[in-house]
Amino acid sequence: MRRGAGFTLIELLVAISILAIVAVLGWRGLGTIVQARGALTGQMEATRGMQLAFAQMESDLEHLADDKLVNGRPFLLAGDDRLTLVRKTHIENQPTRLQVVAYRLRDGVLARSESNPTGDLIELDALWQAAASGIGGGATVPLQANLGAMSLENWEPDGWRPSNPNASGAVLRPPMTGAIVPTGLRVSLQVPGQGAPMVKSFLLGGR
Numbered sequence: 001m002r003r004g005a006g007f008t009l010i011e012l013l014v015a016i017s018i019l020a021i022v023a024v025l026g027w028r029g030l031g032t033i034v035q036a037r038g039a040l041t042g043q044m045e046a047t048r049g050m051q052l053a054f055a056q057m058e059s060d061l062e063h064l065a066d067d068k069l070v071n072g073r074p075f076l077l078a079g080d081d082r083l084t085l086v087r088k089t090h091i092e093n094q095p096t097r098l099q100v101v102a103y104r105l106r107d108g109v110l111a112r113s114e115s116n117p118t119g120d121l122i123e124l125d126a127l128w129q130a131a132a133s134g135i136g137g138g139a140t141v142p143l144q145a146n147l148g149a150m151s152l153e154n155w156e157p158d159g160w161r162p163s164n165p166n167a168s169g170a171v172l173r174p175p176m177t178g179a180i181v182p183t184g185l186r187v188s189l190q191v192p193g194q195g196a197p198m199v200k201s202f203l204l205g206g207r
Helices: 009-060 119-130
Strands: 076-079 082-089 097-106 109-114 140-144 149-156 159-162 182-189 197-201
Touching: 009 082, 009 109, 009 182, 076 149, 082 119, 082 159, 097 119, 097 140, 119 149
Parallel strands: none
Antiparallel strands: 076 082, 082 097, 097 109, 109 140, 149 159, 149 182, 182 197
């Protein structure tokens, strides 16, 4: 008498074991893909955030105040983790006004603050002192989080030099005899875990 068609218990156990192994391998592969996708998404968001921050810096530096407007006052202070500048603002049918803008990197967050526009140089002095000392004095907007460092360099006749608020040339003001006035600024933003920083160079007010 012939045995009926079908699978033995051993054959079923072998098939189930194979399916289990395939499922485990597939699950691990899927987990790796999800992790890689999450890391890539985070990097893309960080890159996009830094590009937006650079775009805002470019706009501010393109409208950097000129020597005549500030009447001998400083209008750019660059150093690691901070950037303070005076920019021009234009309203139709009104005289040019000045605004103090400050970029600060604190606790991994790059933020930008700006003062109200003013045409009074005495008021500008107070706004500059408040921003340069870190007190602020305007609306603050976070631009990018999870940053490890921000470094700045000045372009001088002999090349790029690190910006240092305690060194000559870090504070930009109307040129005096023998003074080196930077014509460009290079900003580097570093994200922890990424090898190379994102770097952008800017002309200073069309100089």
